[in-house]
Ligand SMILES: Nc1ncnc2c1ncn2[C@@H]1O[C@H](COP(=O)(O)OP(=O)(O)OP(=O)(O)O)[C@@H](O)[C@H]1O
């Protein structure tokens with residue numbers, strides 16, 4: 001069963017002057033272990049789509065299913081729990097809390113989940129080591145490079161052991177070489193933790209890492225490519 005399924009999803013925004021159909025009849029399934037890249041130009045509806053998939057915003061039409069249950073049937077507090085426990089979020093601008101260290105930023109969602117201290121410590125140390133930041137755990141965000149900040153954000157998204165990570169332009173503020181490293185790191189974590197990733201971006205250079213490549217244009221999704229060999233090619237590039 002799909003972790004998240006969108007059926008005929010629609011989003012309409014109204015401003016004083018106009019009605020904007022940001023998403024039109026979107027069908028999408030996110031399954032265990034997926035690595036989906038959704039590519040589209042500015043204004044095509046990428047952020048709108050992620051806001052719906054994460055339950056931050058509500059659709060104007062259609063339905064979203066979490067483990068087969070329609071989201072419309074959950075209460076607001078149940079929706080908050082789904083978002084907290086099932087979904088990890090990564091953003092273009094990292095969204096780290098400036099007054100907390102890297103370690104504290106990663107620990108924060110575990111506090112919300114009321115995980116005990118000893119387990120928090122173990123899980124934070126494990127994931128920080130996994131993203132290569134064990135040495136920088138006590139630095140504040142302002143003392144980290146862009147790529148390092150994004151690795152903290154990825155660690156924070158994964159520490160709760162979500163089933164899916166939704167990433168909005170995760171390489172948008174990074175130079176292209178660092179951006180490629182971040183995507184490869186995500187692909188590795190996708191394999192190791194079998195957590196699904198959905199990455200929305202206008203950066204075409206990410207497309208080659210997609211196991212499933214989807215195009216979004218004017219709020220309409222179309223499947224471009226399913227690439228089951230991506231893991232083999234990744235393995236080769238990691239050997240080098
Ligand atoms: N709160 C809002 N009110 C009105 N219109 C909005 C709102 N948010 C987004 N839109 C419009 O909906 C469309 C899709 O916007 P969205 O932010 O999803 O695009 P995007 O693909 O994420 O773009 P970018 O690559 O620039 O981040 C655009 O036409 C945008 O102007």
Ligand SMILES: [Mg+2]
Pocket residue numbers: 046047048168
């Ligand atoms: Mg956007």
